[in-house]
Amino acid sequence: MRAFVITGPGTGEVLDVPPPVAGAGEVVVDVERAGVCGTDAEFFSGEMAYLHTGQAAYPLRIGHEWCGVVAAVGPGVDPAWVGRRVTGDTMLGCGVCPRCAAGRQHLCAGRFEIGIRNGWPGALAAQLPVPVRALFPLPDTVDPTLGALVEPGGNALRAVRGAALSSGERLLILGPGTIGLLCAQIAAASGVEVHLLGLPGPGLEFAGRFAPAWTAASLPDLRFDAVIDASNAAALPALALERVEPGRRVVYIGLAGEPSLVDTRTIALKDVTAVGVLSASGGLAGTIDLYASGAVDPRPLVAATVPLESVGPVLAGARSPSWGPAPKVHIDPRL
Template identity: 65%
Template sequence: MSSIMRAFVLTGPREFAVREVPAPAAAPGEVVVDVERAGVCGTDVEFFTGEMPYLHDGHAAYPMRLGHEWAGTVSAVGDGVDPAWLGRRVMGDTMLGDRTCRRCRKGHQHTCEQREEVGIRGGRAGALAEKLAVPAWSLHALPDAVDAVLGALVEPGGNALRAARAAGTGPGDRALVLGPGTIGLLTAMFLRAAGAEVHLMGVAGLDFPRSLGFDGVWTRETLPDLPFDAVVDATGAAGAPALAVDLVEPAGRIVYIGLSGDPSRVDTRALVFKDVTAVGVLSASPGLAETIEAYASGAVDPRPLVGATVGLDGVGAVLAGERIGGAGPKVHIDPGR
């Protein structure tokens, strides 16, 4: 096994290189995964531009190795790890709690104050590389029906599944998703799979959601005056949280999964007078297993969201906003290219 691998290294805002770096070894309790696919996400872009808050509050620092949406095959196991993991196709949780604090013991390890986040927080190297080391306990095995493309969509899908579940809609209900990006579209897919009538609202790229079979795709100006039992904010717009309150039906539910670079303001009096339930979704962690099941069964098929697949040498252009490939909003990285 080679002791050197290629990895995408971010050295500063808009400063990067694909370098040969030491390949990870399997520490006790950990595995090494040969990465087959990794997704690029908005969080990665914020690190690229230098806008990510973790860079300013001490949770992350350059140089860093990005990549938290991934799938691959276990190629080595450390001491204390079941050797049955060897050769297994897997994806893994991004959020790695300390497993000892009160939050972790209550099953909320994704909110652990001391958590590491793969490719994001605490110096834990990410998956934009040929190999990745992660704790064995964070792994989820992938069935044969979930290939590397779907596997690398499990992490964003877990966020979306949780958002859709928090919306609490089903047959006879109407839901509106603000923001038809990757998370918004995945949320819409899970809402539709649960039987809800789903509408989406955005500012651009609205033909693509229609190609996925969503007929109710609108701009703010064209949005019809309909009662929405749930509104999901999957945008990065500072004004969207308040807009969601305006658009939701009394006694409805609002789900916040998008994050703005600027503070958002919501008048809680409006929540009270409309008797609205508002829910925030931070992480995919509690939804990963169910997302894998949904992909394996075909209940949700996110493949069309992947508009392009490039090698490590193409990561910088993707993070810089260069449009690559087809209409789908998600770009995947194949480190073997």
């Protein structure tokens, strides 16, 4: 089958690879749509931390935001799964360690991460193997574009839940990329007043379609009942702590390319709760419900859907002017 393979820093191509075979407790999915994100770009550039810690190695098959149709099942899997449209969790815990037993399988020390960690192949391919325990069925109202946005939406939903806001309260989101804008949509759907902060340019102008969008220089002096840092800027975690109302919450879901500094004295003196979010685990079912009901529609965040042959240029930062400023690019392996 055809799959996009990263063979080294800055090098990747579509290759013919052996198709997956469903093992015990697994299914094979025909991929309908897959998204690419900043993590994928870091694998392509060689900057991703897992490459330097031994948790990932070239050649690498990326892709962890996906949806598709179950084509085959392995031993012990109900044949009724065949033909069902699904998406799935990226984090595949061992299932037996204390973290997995406590429901924190996304933090399992021995976990696989689809398209990311310990060699589990990703979804930028015609087919994908997935443990049946990781699957989430998709209703007909969740089309392929929405289906491939469930994984980033699950991250955003967990971040919004971590902010612990009530209707009418005010949220500041740092970083108007895909996760930040999904946070904005999800929070607004629950009646929260949302504000976005980013760098000046087309991306921030696009973000203004979803909520008031500010630069650091123009951000008004408002009370923010929670702040979500969805950026990749090392200076913004401290700004999040500075701008949050005392006694409330700061949620950290963005990852900077270098260590960021936060003064823990400020956390203590403001009695702030700092919340970290890793992965969509725990947020996938809720995201599917939001999309299926129409309460949240993130499809405008997708700038283009392109074939596998376009993955390399996309990961290298190439964008067609015709795509506009929307942040997300999707891949259709069938094109």
